[in-house]
Amino acid sequence: MQKLFDAIRRSQIWRSIFRHGYPDTPRNRTLAVLSNTFLHLHPVKVRRSGIRLSYTWCMGGLTFFLFLIETITGLLLMFYYHPTADKAYQDIWALREHVPLGIMREMHRWAAHLMVITVWLHMYRVFLTGSYKPPREFNWNVGVILLVLTLLLSFTGYLLPWDQLAVWAITVGSNMARATPFLGHEGPGASLLSFGGLNLVHAGDDARFGLLAGRFVGEGALLRFYVLHCVGLPLAASVLMAVHFYRVRKDGGISGPL
Amino acid sequence: MGEQLKNAIDWLFEPTRYFAGSVLLLVAIFLGRKWFSKTIVIVAIFALGTVFMLWAPSDPDFRTIITKPDNVPIVILLGSVVFFTWLAMRQAVINDERVKEGKPTLEAELGKKKVFTWPDLVYIEFICMILFTAFLIIWSLKVQAPIEEPAATARTPNPSKAPWYFLGLQEMLVYFDPWIAGVVLPGFIIVGLCAIPYLDPNPRGNGYYTFNERPFAWVFFMVGFILFWVSFVILGTFLRGPNWSFFGPFEYWDLHKLEPLVNVDLSTYFWNFVGKPKPTNPLVREAPGILSLLGFFLLVPPILGKTVLRGLVKSMGMARYNLFMHLLLWFALLPIKMLLRWTINLKYIVGIPEWFFNV
Numbered sequence: 001m002q003k004l005f006d007a008i009r010r011s012q013i014w015r016s017i018f019r020h021g022y023p024d025t026p027r028n029r030t031l032a033v034l035s036n037t038f039l040h041l042h043p044v045k046v047r048r049s050g051i052r053l054s055y056t057w058c059m060g061g062l063t064f065f066l067f068l069i070e071t072i073t074g075l076l077l078m079f080y081y082h083p084t085a086d087k088a089y090q091d092i093w094a095l096r097e098h099v100p101l102g103i104m105r106e107m108h109r110w111a112a113h114l115m116v117i118t119v120w121l122h123m124y125r126v127f128l129t130g131s132y133k134p135p136r137e138f139n140w141n142v143g144v145i146l147l148v149l150t151l152l153l154s155f156t157g158y159l160l161p162w163d164q165l166a167v168w169a170i171t172v173g174s175n176m177a178r179a180t181p182f183l184g185h186e187g188p189g190a191s192l193l194s195f196g197g198l199n200l201v202h203a204g205d206d207a208r209f210g211l212l213a214g215r216f217v218g219e220g221a222l223l224r225f226y227v228l229h230c231v232g233l234p235l236a237a238s239v240l241m242a243v244h245f246y247r248v249r250k251d252g253g254i255s256g257p258l
Numbered sequence: 259m260g261e262q263l264k265n266a267i268d269w270l271f272e273p274t275r276y277f278a279g280s281v282l283l284l285v286a287i288f289l290g291r292k293w294f295s296k297t298i299v300i301v302a303i304f305a306l307g308t309v310f311m312l313w314a315p316s317d318p319d320f321r322t323i324i325t326k327p328d329n330v331p332i333v334i335l336l337g338s339v340v341f342f343t344w345l346a347m348r349q350a351v352i353n354d355e356r357v358k359e360g361k362p363t364l365e366a367e368l369g370k371k372k373v374f375t376w377p378d379l380v381y382i383e384f385i386c387m388i389l390f391t392a393f394l395i396i397w398s399l400k401v402q403a404p405i406e407e408p409a410a411t412a413r414t415p416n417p418s419k420a421p422w423y424f425l426g427l428q429e430m431l432v433y434f435d436p437w438i439a440g441v442v443l444p445g446f447i448i449v450g451l452c453a454i455p456y457l458d459p460n461p462r463g464n465g466y467y468t469f470n471e472r473p474f475a476w477v478f479f480m481v482g483f484i485l486f487w488v489s490f491v492i493l494g495t496f497l498r499g500p501n502w503s504f505f506g507p508f509e510y511w512d513l514h515k516l517e518p519l520v521n522v523d524l525s526t527y528f529w530n531f532v533g534k535p536k537p538t539n540p541l542v543r544e545a546p547g548i549l550s551l552l553g554f555f556l557l558v559p560p561i562l563g564k565t566v567l568r569g570l571v572k573s574m575g576m577a578r579y580n581l582f583m584h585l586l587l588w589f590a591l592l593p594i595k596m597l598l599r600w601t602i603n604l605k606y607i608v609g610i611p612e613w614f615f616n617v
């Protein structure tokens with residue numbers, strides 16, 4: 001058995017992938033991190049204080065992990081889902097009826113809820129440890145945008161099942177846009193923007209209309225939310241996460257007493 | 259006994275008591291942090307919570323709201339916020355104790371030592387991932403994702419609720435019009451969060467838990483996050499039913515429960531007091547409210563800056579101080595409006611529905 005393992009480890013294939021021996025010596029542990037694309041997100045050595053669970057609560061890491069779960073389960077769901085008013089609901093229903101032990105939708109939904117919670121808690125811990133203080137001001141701001149993107153991802157996804165729960169939650173949520181000062185037709189100031197007695201801002205062109213592609217949550221909104229949910233927002237979030245992780249390292253790794 | 263307890267809990271959770279209770283609880287945590295951070299406290303809280311969660315679902319009305327699949331995360335939210343607040347407070351208390359004795363903080367002491375990412379960090383991440391995956395799979399097998407009737411834009415469900423993470427904002431709609439609760443305040447929350455690193459003049463407490471070295475920052479954030487965000491989400495999820503009326507945890511969500519609308523504008527109070535009919539020009543009619551708001555936003559910062567907050571002006575500089583105060587005053591508007599609503603049934607401080615301008 002040992003011989004077999006040794007043979008595998010000496011094979012050209014193995015050595016083409018892993019360029020170091022088993023990581024139990026300082027040299028190999030260094031190489032294990034440096035030569036791996038993903039592990040290389042980390043520095044080779046970290047301060048003992050920063051990696052304790054009681055310090056970071058692992059919340060940033062879990063948020064990222066949940067984002068990965070969302071990507072995988074979401075991709076699988078996309079195979080079965082059409083973003084049209086007459087098919088969306090049936091597709092979701094079919095996922096429940098026709099897939100034995102299918103839990104992709106459940107995984108996707110519960111992980112999404114959890115991600116909202118973990119991102120809040122991550123922000124909470126970053127604040128309480130004062131980790132937004134110099135030199136990490138910028139990364140805190142990247143984080144705030146990630147927080148908004150996480151909420152928007154969740155919000156756009158909420159509509160996709162196209163049931164009563166979904167449509168009305170999005171209706172209530174997007175009704176706010178109607179009241180945007182100047183930009184919503186029921187917002188303060190909007191009535192001042194008129195031209196020769198003609199209102200420039202009305203239900204057919206205000207902020208809410210732009211969000212929903214219509215005067216109410218209809219097929220246009222479904223497609224718009226679908227595209228944002230599956231392409232636009234995840235892309236933006238991925239780019240910002242890359243920036244976020246890079247900055248964690250460039251700002252000197254996980255914070256600790258100066 | 260059971261019924262009486264349920265009635266007592268319903269009574270206790272009525273919004274004004276719920277809010278006052280949350281404030282008292284937070285104050286107790288801040289002042290009694292040494293006591294709160296003991297292990298026995300968190301064990302007791304979770305033991306009590308478990309007993310409650312075993313007992314309460316025997317009530318059909320409680321069971322109805324607690325077993326909605328989308329409400330499971332809010333129970334997790336509540337538990338984790340309580341736990342992590344305790345954990346943070348505990349480390350802050352230990353660190354503050356150590357600093358008083360002239361010892362370095364926990365983080366400073368451990369931070370002297372560096373360890374290899376492989377295996378120390380990689381293992382932690384790996385174990386977290388496996389536990390979380392297992393947890394997610396079990397949860398997904400146990401609880402089916404909800405799907406209700408197909409969308410029908412003509413049939414409005416009652417209550418209509420936003421997704422749970424926005425219920426804090428929906429709860430603010432009780433006190434403010436959508437342009438404030440749904441646009442201005444969330445906008446300022448984002449701007450305010452972004453501004454935090456540039457507004458906090460205190461260089462201490464960077465990279466370790468401490469309460470004594472940044473008491474204002476901790477109180478400020480915990481009040482914002484726990485009181486005005488998490489507790490509002492919980493209120494909006496579990497205690498708001500049809501027509502957004504209040505329902506106790508053990509109360510039946512009766513569609514016909516009506517809460518009398520007796521709210522009155524500030525201008526009505528004023529012109530009644532003066533004994534004249536309301537002027538027709540909205541600007542004149544609403545002058546008392548407009549002047550109070552202008553005074554609030556334009557006079558409070560300089561007055562405080564010249565007196566109690568002189569130190570803050572010095573350490574922050576004029577520009578930052580003013581930005582900070584204006585954000586703070588916007589947030590302060592919420593508890594002020596809540597108190598005015600509860601005490602004198604105030605509807606709007608400034609009410610100009612003609613222009614959709616109601617505060």
Ligand code: HEM
Nearest residue numbers: 056060061063064123131139140143144146147253254255
């Ligand atoms: C999708 C959302 C996010 C992901 C995936 C993410 C991920 C991470 C990870 C993995 C770390 C390393 C340390 C740790 O795990 O705590 C980190 C650090 C950090 N995050 Fe985030 N984060 C997110 C959102 C946020 C938000 C909302 C904020 C603040 C508003 C924020 C601010 C920071 C800061 C300042 C650090 C450096 C902390 C330190 O050095 O101790 N992040 N983030």
